[in-house]
Amino acid sequence: MDERSTLPMPHYRRSMTLLWQALALLCAIIVQPAFAKPTNIRAQLVAEKAAMPGESVTLAFVMKPAKGWHGYWQNPGDAGQGMRTRWFVGDAQVKAGALRYPTPETLLISGLMNHVYEHDYAVLADFTVPKDARPGMVLPLKVQAEWLACTDQICVPEEAELTTQVTVGSGKADPRFDVWRAALPAPLGAQAKFQLAGDTIRLGIPMPASVALDKPHMFAAEDHVVDYAAPQAFARSGDWLLVTLKRPKIAAIDPAQFGAVLRLNGAGDGVELSAIPGAVPTGGTPLKGDAAADLSLPMLLLAALAGGLLLNIMPCVFPILSLKALSLARAGESEAEARREGVAYTAGVVLACALLGALLLALRAAGQEVGWAFQLQEPGVVVVLLLLATAITANLAGLFEFAVPGFARAGSPQGAFATGMLAAFVATPCTGPFMAAAMGAALLLPVTEGMALFVALGLGLALPFLAVAYIPALRRLLPRPGKWMVWFKKLMAVPMALTALALLWLCWRLGGDWFAGLTAFLAVAFVIALAATGKRQRAGKSAGWVLAVIVVLIALVGAEKLPKLFAPPAAGIESILDTKPFSEDALAKARASGRPVFLYFTADWCLTCKVNEKAAIERAETKAAFEKAGVQVLVxxxxxxxxxxxxxxxxxxxxxxxxxLWYVPGKDAEQLPQVLSAGLLAGKAQQ
Incomplete structure (x- = not known):
């Protein structure tokens, strides 16, 4: 076995990236002097004013990175190096105060989070004038400073011997220091607390609810305490700000105290804090940089309910409308039967959404990087769905009779329950306009509140069927059962067959040619088996055992052969636009170019995505507008x-x-609606 396979993959990738950066740094050291002249980040040492003997004077290292270069905070993050200094008065080495940095910025490159400065900045330090100094003296202050200057591609160690003079006496202060001090994080002024909880560290920070937060970020002062690149969760509970941070999977340190800088907004305002072990409040309302930050839990529940309701008209739900149509038609036969089926169907939908939500939260808690509709990213799940869609198609077409979900002749609560579970399982990959904030918050809220959102989603999806079951006026609007149902059932075999073809195409996209080929063979064999079963049924013979044997054989062949044939094709998006694959590095470069950026995320199994692409993105007018405005497109x-x-x-x-997401140069991302139009995109390009 490859030795690296014993490491968690994210840590392995990060380790390899750090190794390559270290090799690049070593090459830079070999081919040039130990430290380069400070040409990429120019530095200057400035004293604020004169000072009397025994008094402190503030000095500033004024750092000016060249375009495309950046320097580092005291804790550089996953890679980099802060500043190192040695102080001298004449030839005598002296001590100075700790370096004080302004609030840093985040820079994510190849999955590594760096704490950097991509603009001019000043690092401050205090120097105490010797008590034996005499007024009128001029102290020649010298600092040997080392720092690392980097771009997105290379790093260069730089050094300089910086000098200035400090006059012993009194004098006017340099006004620039007021600006530089304002950039420093302010002391919190209250005691923060932290708790270690499994693979997370939770902080409670006393902060009035009136303090505005816009995309906050926590910068840990010590290394090996938090996972820098992991998402950070923020929530409000009265006058407490609650922060949940992921801990490193390897070599994590249990701190006695937790020092950090909290960035409050995109303007660079921050506070410096030191947290001690203690009780941290639970719950709270999540904060995010989008609409979820402004929604309370009741509003999020309402958004999830509305999102589930809208799923009934989303394109991805259409293939299962045939299941609902026949059940709704039967609902007019008996009020008691209609209510039983309505409750059973609702129970199936809600249970499926709750189970999917619980599995999603459990996988994420275990460290898996998964999101909503994760089940359709698994080839085995897609194969099972394909065979299920094939069986339903064969049943609708009349090849055989079997009580598959929702198709018992006289109707039954069991069939309605199974139909509900299937409807939820297939429908949930779509997200409607009201679901984005709710489902995003469900991944950040405590488990109980997150599960409540998944249940609300299921209830919204089942609501139309439940309303018909309990409101006689709605049932009277349905056509009476009759012979038309036989023809309608066969007609509905068409969309279900198209669904099966779409799932076969998804098998090809996920597993490659041979994987999809064997899956198609198994589906055809399944249809033949179902047709043979139907023939025995029409002859009045027992058919269940025959079908069971064939299903077992198909399952055995699939389990044995399909994993061996799995070979995903190269990822790629065909587009009339000039697109580039998404990565944090590509996004950073695109934004640094000074041109607008359109970034969108899609998936082959997301019908909502495909509808938007046909209706708004892959359009000649969109292409023309983007080319005229110089819009860069990342996918x-x-x-x-x-x-x-x-x-x-x-x-x-x-x-x-x-x-x-739409990026205007120099501004944060604007999240666009989940239902696009060509006019919307063209309009954004013309702004």
């Missing part, structure tokens, strides 16, 4: 599981796809 393909995309979606408060 994240989430058809197969991709931890980097999952992390980015979570950071944006999205539980799944579609997600559409």
């Amino acid at each position: 994240g393909d989430w058809t197969r599981r991709d931890p980097a995309i999952t992390r980015f979606l979570t950071a944006q408060g999205a539980a799944g796809v579609p997600l559409y």
Whole structure:
């Protein structure tokens, strides 16, 4: 076995990236002097004013990175290095105060989170004038400073001998220091607390609810305490700000105290805090950089309910409308029967949504990078769905009679329950306009509240059927049962057959040619078996055991052969636009170019995504508008599981796809609606 296979894959990738950066740094050291002249980040040492003997004077290291270069905070994050200094007065080495940095920025490159400065900044330190100094003296202060200057591609160690003079006496202060001090994080002024909880560290920070937060971020002062690249969860509970951070999977340190800087907003305002062990409040309302930040739990529940309700008209739900149509038609036969079926159907839908939600939360708690509709990223699940759609198609077409979900001749609560579970399982990959905030919040809220959102989603999906079951006026609007149902049943075999073909295509996208070929063979064999079963049924013979034997054989062949044939094709999106694959690095470069950026996330199994692409993105007018405005287009393909995309979606408060983001140069992302139009995109390009 490959030795690296014993490591968790995210840690392995991060380790390899760090190794390559270290090798690049070593090469840079070999081919040039130990430290380069400070050409990429120019530095200057400035004293604020004169000072009397025994008094402190503040000095500033004024750092000016060249375009495309950046320097590092005291804790650089996953890679990098802060500043190192040695102080001298003349030839005598002296001591100075700790370096004080402004609130840093985040820079995510290849899955590594760095704490950086991509603009001019000043690092401050205090120097105490010796008590034996005489007024009027001029102290020649010298600092040997080392730092690391980096771009997205290379790093260069730099050093400089910086000098300034400090006059012993009194004098006017340099006004620039007021600006530089304002950039420093302010002391919190209250005691924060933290708790270690499994693979997370939870912080409670006293902060008035009136303090506005816009996309906050926590910068840990010590290394090996938090996972820098992991999403951070923020919530409000009265005058407490609650923060949940992931801990490193390897070499995590249990801190006695937790020092950090909390960035409050995109303007660089921050506070410095030191947390001690103690009780941290639970619950709270989640904070995000999107609409979820402004929604209370009742509003999120309402959004989930409305999202589930709208799923009934979303394109991805259409293939199962045939199941509902026949059940709704039968609902007019008996009020008691209609209510039983309505309750059973609702129970099936709600249970399926709750089970999917519980599994999703459990996988994420175990460290898996998964999101909403994760089941359709698993080839085995798609194969099972394909065979199920094949069986339903054969039943609708009249090849055999079997009480598959919702098709018992006289109707039954068991059939309605199974129909509800199937409806939820197939429908949940879509997200409606009201679901984005609710499902994104469900991944951040405590388990109980998150599960309540999944239940509300299921209730919304089942609500139309439940209303028909309990409101006689609605049932009277339905056509009476009759011979038309036989023809309608056969007609509904068409969309279900198209669903099976779509699932076969998804098998090809997930597993490659041979994988899809064997899946198609198994589906055809299944149809032949079902037709043979139907023939025995029409002859009045027992057929259940025959079908059971064939299903077992198909399952055995599939379990044995399909994993061996699994070979995913190369990922790629065909588009009339000039698109590039999404990565954090590609996004950073696109935004740095000064041109507008359109970033969207899609998946082959997401019919909502495909409808938007045909209706709004893959249009000649969109292409023309984008080319005229110089819009750069990045695409994240989430058809197969991709931890980097999952992390980015979570950071944006999205539980799944579609997600559409528009970047104006110099501004944060604007999240576009989940229902697009060509006019909307063209209009954004013309702004």
